[in-house]
Amino acid sequence: MAGVRVNVNVGVLGHIDSGKTALARALSTTASTAAFDKQPQSRERGITLDLGFSCFSVPLPARLRSALPASRPAAPEAGPEPGEPQLQVTLVDCPGHASLIRTIIGGAQIIDLMMLVIDVTKGMQTQSAECLVIGQIACQKLIVVLNKTDLLAEGKKQATIDKMTKKMQKTLENTKFRGAPIIPVAAKPGGPEAPETEAPQGISELIELLTSQISIPTRDPSGPFLMSVDHCFSIKGQGTVMTGTILSGSIGLGDNVEIPALKVVKKVKSMQMFHMPVTSAMQGDRLGICVTQFDPKLLERGLVCAPESLHTVYAAIISVEKISYFRGPLQTKAKFHITVGHETVMGRLMFFSPAPDNFDHEPVLNTFDFSQEYLFQEQYLCKDLEPGATGSDQATEKAGQATEGLCPRQQWALVEFEKPVTCPRLCLVIGSRLDADIHTNMCRLAFHGVLLHGLEDKNYTESLLPKLRVYKLKHKHGFVERVIDDYSVIGRSLFKKETNIQLFVGLKVHLSTGELGVIDSSFGQSGKFKINIPGGLGPESKKILTPALKKRSRASKGEMAKQEEGAERQESAQHVSLSLSFKRYVFDTHKHMVQSP
Ligand SMILES: Nc1nc2c(ncn2[C@@H]2O[C@H](COP(=O)(O)OP(=O)(O)OP(=O)(O)O)[C@@H](O)[C@H]2O)c(=O)[nH]1
Ligand SMILES: [Mg+2]
Numbered sequence: 001m002a003g004v005r006v007n008v009n010v011g012v013l014g015h016i017d018s019g020k021t022a023l024a025r026a027l028s029t030t031a032s033t034a035a036f037d038k039q040p041q042s043r044e045r046g047i048t049l050d051l052g053f054s055c056f057s058v059p060l061p062a063r064l065r066s067a068l069p070a071s072r073p074a075a076p077e078a079g080p081e082p083g084e085p086q087l088q089v090t091l092v093d094c095p096g097h098a099s100l101i102r103t104i105i106g107g108a109q110i111i112d113l114m115m116l117v118i119d120v121t122k123g124m125q126t127q128s129a130e131c132l133v134i135g136q137i138a139c140q141k142l143i144v145v146l147n148k149t150d151l152l153a154e155g156k157k158q159a160t161i162d163k164m165t166k167k168m169q170k171t172l173e174n175t176k177f178r179g180a181p182i183i184p185v186a187a188k189p190g191g192p193e194a195p196e197t198e199a200p201q202g203i204s205e206l207i208e209l210l211t212s213q214i215s216i217p218t219r220d221p222s223g224p225f226l227m228s229v230d231h232c233f234s235i236k237g238q239g240t241v242m243t244g245t246i247l248s249g250s251i252g253l254g255d256n257v258e259i260p261a262l263k264v265v266k267k268v269k270s271m272q273m274f275h276m277p278v279t280s281a282m283q284g285d286r287l288g289i290c291v292t293q294f295d296p297k298l299l300e301r302g303l304v305c306a307p308e309s310l311h312t313v314y315a316a317i318i319s320v321e322k323i324s325y326f327r328g329p330l331q332t333k334a335k336f337h338i339t340v341g342h343e344t345v346m347g348r349l350m351f352f353s354p355a356p357d358n359f360d361h362e363p364v365l366n367t368f369d370f371s372q373e374y375l376f377q378e379q380y381l382c383k384d385l386e387p388g389a390t391g392s393d394q395a396t397e398k399a400g401q402a403t404e405g406l407c408p409r410q411q412w413a414l415v416e417f418e419k420p421v422t423c424p425r426l427c428l429v430i431g432s433r434l435d436a437d438i439h440t441n442m443c444r445l446a447f448h449g450v451l452l453h454g455l456e457d458k459n460y461t462e463s464l465l466p467k468l469r470v471y472k473l474k475h476k477h478g479f480v481e482r483v484i485d486d487y488s489v490i491g492r493s494l495f496k497k498e499t500n501i502q503l504f505v506g507l508k509v510h511l512s513t514g515e516l517g518v519i520d521s522s523f524g525q526s527g528k529f530k531i532n533i534p535g536g537l538g539p540e541s542k543k544i545l546t547p548a549l550k551k552r553s554r555a556s557k558g559e560m561a562k563q564e565e566g567a568e569r570q571e572s573a574q575h576v577s578l579s580l581s582f583k584r585y586v587f588d589t590h591k592h593m594v595q596s597p
Contacts, residue, residue, distance in 0.1 A: 004085040005274050006060060007286050008214050009245065011139065012093045013131035014117030019147040022187035023117055024093040026200035027207065028056045053092060053230055055286075060085040061211055088274065089210065090245070090286055094131075112217050112284075113141040113210070120146040120164050120184065124171055126441050132175060133323055137448045138428070142177040143213060144168050145206065150189035183209055221282040224309035225249035225257070226424055227289070228342065232296045239269055239292040242304060248424070249306065250282035257289065258307040260422045262298055265307050266291035303342055303422070310424055313454030315416045316340070317368050317468070318429045320351065322380055325443035330380035336431040336446055338415055341423030347415040349431075350586075351377040352470045353408045363410035366426060368452040374412070376472045376586055380447070381407050412452070414468065420458075427451050461587075471583040474593070480511065480576040481528065483545045486536045490523055491578050497527040504529075504580070508595055512577040513541035519580075531578070545576055 012020045065085060092111060114135045118128055135142055146168070152160045161184045168182050185202035188194065229244035251257070251268065258265045271278050272288040281287045289304070303310065322330055330351065338347035352374040354361055415429075431447045457463045478494030491509070495501055501522035509517045509531060515538060517531035537545070582593040 004060070005057065005088050006064070006085070006216055007088045007090055007273075007284060008112045008216065009090045009092055009284070010210065010214075011111040011114040011135075012091050012117060013114055013135070014145075014147075015119065015122070015125035015127040015131075018117040018119045018122075018125075018128070019187045020093050020117050022200075023115070023145060023147060023185070024054050024091045026185075026187045026203050027089075027091060028054045029200075053090060055088055055090040056207075057086040057088045058207060058211055060087040064214070064216055087211065087214070088286070089214070111139055113143065113214055114139040115143050115145050115210075117145045117147050118164070118168065119148050120161065121148055121151050123164060123167060126443070129325065130443055130445055132171075132177075133325060133443065133445050134430075136176050137430070140217075141213060141215075142172075142180040143206075143209060144172070144180060144182040146182065146184040147187050149184045150186040150201065181209055181213065217284065219283040219285075220248070221250035223249045224424070225251045225255070225306040226309065227251075227257075227287065227304045228301075229299065229304050230301050232299045232301075234296045235290070239290045240294040240296045241272075241288050241290050242299065243286070243288040244304070246281060246283050246285050246287055248283055250280060251287075251289070252280045256307050257291070257304050258309075259294075259299060259302070259304055260310045260312075261302050264294070266294055305424070310341075310422050311454050311456055312420045312422045313417070313451075313456055314420050314458055315414060315455040315460050316429075316451050317453040317455075318413055318415055318451050319363070319365060319449040320380060320411050320413045320431075320447050321449055322382055322447045323443065323445050326446040327442060330431075330447060332376075332378050337434045338417065339430045339432070340421050340451060341427045343421045343423065344434075345421055346418040347431075348418075350414045350416075350470075351380045351411060352413070353377050353381060353411045356406075359406055359408040361409060365450055366452070368412070370467050370469070372469070374468075374470045376470050377411070380411060380413075383407055413449075414465075414470075423451065423454070425451070425454070465587040466589065468587055470586045471594075472586060474582055474584055476580040478509075478578040478580070480531075480545060480578060483537065483542065484530070486542070487533050488520070489517070489531050489533065489537070489545070490528055491517075491519075491531050492526075492528045494578055494580060495527045495529070497525070499527060501527070501529050504593070507580060507582060507593060509578045509580045511541065512575075512579075513538065513544065515541060517578070541576060 012024050014020050064087065114131075116128060116131055116135065118124065146161060146164055149157065149161060165182045165184075169179075172178050172180055183202065183206055185200065185206055187200050187203070189198050189201060226247045226249060227242075227244045228247055229242045231243045232240065234240045251271070253268055253271060255268050256265050257268060268289055269292055270290040271281060272290075273281055273285055278287075320330070330349070332350045333348060335346050335348050337344050353359070355373050355375050358372070427450070429449045429451050430445060431449075432445045434444055455464050476494050478491050481490045481492045483489050489511075494509070495504070501519070504519050505521060507519050509519060511517060511533075515533050515535060517533045520530045520532045522528070523530045582595045584591060584593055
């Protein structure tokens, strides 16, 4: 097994200024003196990676050797590499927040462990919380690093560390990282002004912890090749080299790769892993690909993939899960920053849920079923909708449709992007409000989900959306004004004066007395209409409706005003109301009104 190296990716995340970069630097340096000194030939600090990437190697722990698949490249082409098998830890140092989200989503499949860096003098801060949220979406394992312990007063140091450790344990309690290890360090004791000779503290212990926590994830060579490129440069006489991490699939020498952003296809001339030529590589590997006749200036970072494996979408149907820390509702028509694959663009949302009978359906996270009908929602439905939001009729209409406080097991959104995005199928989607003031103590991450269906046609509103059967439930209420005969009545207050009642002719209405009526025609000029009652009015209904009629006719013959009032009151007490319900499909250009049979 001599010469084998295995790569794992560790994300370094945390609030601004918590010391992520200092920690990445300290780890790389400490590791190279501790681990490489024994092997002078390995003194190199690994591939010089793009900003934000650094790496170090330690001897591969015995625990992990058995986990090595036999097919791992043993880098034999460049001659045997002496010494023990190595574990290469690639640190992905996440800088500012916006790029943080992109980096993490881009690397979601390849970050095997996340280090959450906490400034021990500050504790959890807004972005530490956001990182924890991202970690829960994208990562399986976590280590909390309490940094800057040198700033703690000497006498109270241990007590403060213990207190913060307890606090962090409590924070993790409600996350999937419950019980994750927490370790104190000082990545750059003395801060920026301190001399370089000041040695970091606790780093060897951290490396030990990291090595004990890391597991080599199952890598999958199947599926289309996709690589996230973080560096692109030319080598004289060779060609252009793109380095990065393979997100999915595998690649072999001589394969064609596409640079989707530029719509060019190139043949792989040579490949390197850990400075060694290789003939194949797969998911999780850090790789350099050499192609010819390609200007490195055209690509700084981005995606490289198997030809035609990515798609460019103008809109998408995504599954949605709200991030519970996000305050405020997720409203239809609202705009969010949507991170899809490696791009973040603005997108406008329309939420929808299963039809009420399907609220209990098992969530499906890899396809979208166009044959089903879905219920339009003014906003994402969740249990913590503000109290009262479902109290009044009007509010219910605002909050959602026909919910009665129930939450479906799965919800979706249609996202319409401000500009088209290129992404892999079924990629992770995160919605956020990156424009929110970072100084307010608010989680900017609003929801996450999976891109289930991309709309690739620019004219999707005409070509594809009509196939999306999302409906609104409409309810209208009115009253029976008077009886014409046993089989017909006049209705009022269901429509506005200017409504074209013709459109509603033939629709069924229910009388509060139980009869079913059918709208027959408009009646007069004030929005009244005639209703046919095919089964005839029941005797009880006639009794309710007729006295009012009589009294009114008597009143019109000049009864005393007082009595007239009484009659009116009686009439309103004996209202027979009308209700009209129908579905209207949001993307039906003809705006048909559909009633269930
Ligand atoms: N006293 C002390 N200062 C530290 C320590 N680690 C980092 N610093 C200082 O904290 C400041 C921020 O450190 P960085 O490593 O740049 O922090 P960062 O988290 O990478 O910051 P961003 O990338 O901007 O989010 C710098 O001035 C560091 O010198 C430490 O252990 N002790
Ligand atoms: Mg930094």
